[in-house]
Structure formats: C-alpha cells, structure tokens
Amino acid sequence: MKLRIEERKKALENKQNAEGDAILRKYQEEERESEEANRRIREGIEKRRKDLLEQRKAAEEAELRKYMEEEEASAKAALEARNKRKKEIEEKKKKDDEEANMRFLEEERKLLELTEKRKQQQLMRKKHLDSKREAQKQATLQRYLEEERAEEERKAKMRMQVEETKKMMEKRKKEEEAEILRKYKEEEEAEEARKAAMKLSIEETKKKREEIERRKNELMMKKFGKEQLEEEERKKLAQDKLAAKRAEIEAKKAALKANADQKFKESGTAGENSAIDDILSMASTATKSSAKPTGSGQAGTKKYTLERLRQKPAECDSLKLETYLTDDQFKTIFKMDREKFYTLGEWKQQEMKRKVGLF
16 A cells, blocks of 8 residues: 555656656747747847938938038028128218218318307407406405495494493492402301300300219219118128128038047048048038029029019019029120129129119
C-alpha cells in the first residue's frame, strides 16, 4: 500500500514537473515571439521616422528657397521705394528751405523796420521823461524846502515844549521829594515811638517774668525744704529702726555664738566646722533681712497699677508710691529703670512723680 502511494506520489510529481516544464517552454516561446514582434515594430517606426525626416527636410529646403526669393524681391522693391522716397524728401526739403529763407528775409525786414520805429519812440519817450523828471525834481526840491522850514518850526516848538515840561517835572520832582522826606520823617518818628513802647513793654514783661520766676523758686524752695525735712525725719526713723534691728541682730549673734559654743563643747572638735557654718549662714540671713528697704519694689511687695496708685491707697506709703509698680510699669512710666531713677536728685524724682500723679 505504501509503495503504491509512493509510486502515485512520484507519478503525480513527475506529471506536475512535466506540466510545469511545458508551461515554461510555452511562456519562453511567447516571450521570444513578443520580442520579435517588438523588434519588427521598432524597425518599422525607425524607418517611418527616417522617411518623415527626409520629407520634412525637403519641404523645409523648398520653403527656404521660396522665402529667400520672396525676401530678395521684397528687398529690391523696398530699395526702389526708399530711393524714390529719398528723392521726394530732398525735393520737398529744398522747396521748404527756399520758402523758409524767404520768410526769414521778410521777417528780418519787418524786424528792422520795427526796431527803427521803436528807437524813434524811445527817443521821444526819453525826451518826455527827461522833461517830466526835471519838473518833478523842481517840485521835489520846492517841497523839500517847505518841509525843511516846517521841520525847523516844529523843532523850535518842540524845544519850547520840552523846556516847559522839564521845568514842570523838576518842580514836581522837588514837591515829591519834599513829600517823601516828610513821610519818611513821620515814619521815623512813629518807628522810634513804637520801638520805645516795645522796649518798655519788653522791660515790663521781663520784670514780670523775673518776679514770677522768683516767686516760683521761693515756692519750690519752701516746698522742697518741707519735703527735705520730712525726708530727713523719715531717714532718722529708718536709721533708728536699723540701729534697733542691728542691736537685735547682735543679740541674736551673741545668743547664737553661746549656743554654738555649747554645741561645740558637747560635740567636740568633729562638729566645729558645721557649727561655724550654721552660725555664719544665720547671721547672713539676719543681715540681709534687716538690709531690705521697706516698700522698695522687692518681690514681697504688693504691686498696683498706675491708676490705682494715683488714688493713693491707705495701705501704701504715699511718699514711695513708685515702689509699688512692677519693673516693666516703672520703665514704661519713667522711661528708665529703678537704679537710674534713684541716682537722680530728690527734687528731680519728685518732679517726675508729680508729672505722672504719684506725688
């Protein structure tokens, strides 16, 4: 079975190959026939083209010969016509020249006659103008003489008027100068009187101002003296309090020393250093507490606002109201810190406190 199939396949392949070869041979033959036909067509076309070129060349040569013959005939006719026209133009030109010469001669004759006539007219006009100019000259001279006389009269009259005007102006100038001098003297007198009055007024004002300053200084001195006395009394009381406090501290120190001696005896040398330290710390604490000023703006002092202090509360020292302000309020109100404020004089402090309503 397989062999038959293989044989059948081979037979089919051989058949297909044979058919393909036949088709290929047929196609090649058709190609050769087509090429042969194309070659014959090209040869026919080339032959036809050559024939057409020869025919066209012959026709062009015939036309060229015909054109050349026509050109020769045309040139010959044109030459004859040009020669004829030239002769006609020359004859006409000659005739025109003769006519122009005749016209020119006629015009020359007329121009000479006209020139002669104009010369005669000019001579006559010149004579007329000379006579007229002479008459005008005489008239102008006469008029000039009359104008000269009139000008002399006018100048004389003007000189008289100028003299009169000059005299009048001098008189008016003298009067104006006298009037100005009088007014100036009056103004000088008025100015002197005004200066004297002003001087008196200034002196009176100065005296009044000096009197006011003197009274003000007296009042300030009285007030400052009173305040200074009060301040001295307060300082004296504070010193007495401080002396009492110091005496109390001394007593405390003595008691502490006695107590320390007793402790020292009891505890021996081992507790010497600790006892001494306790004593010194207690003494330092007592000294610091006694050195603190009362109402001086320390941490333990109660603080108030500026409006409240202006009402002068009963619990505050009315002479030290600034100590109840906070540091920020103090700087804002007095534009300086406490240390700088207390370095100022008493009168300056009181003046600043008076301005803000704390005195």
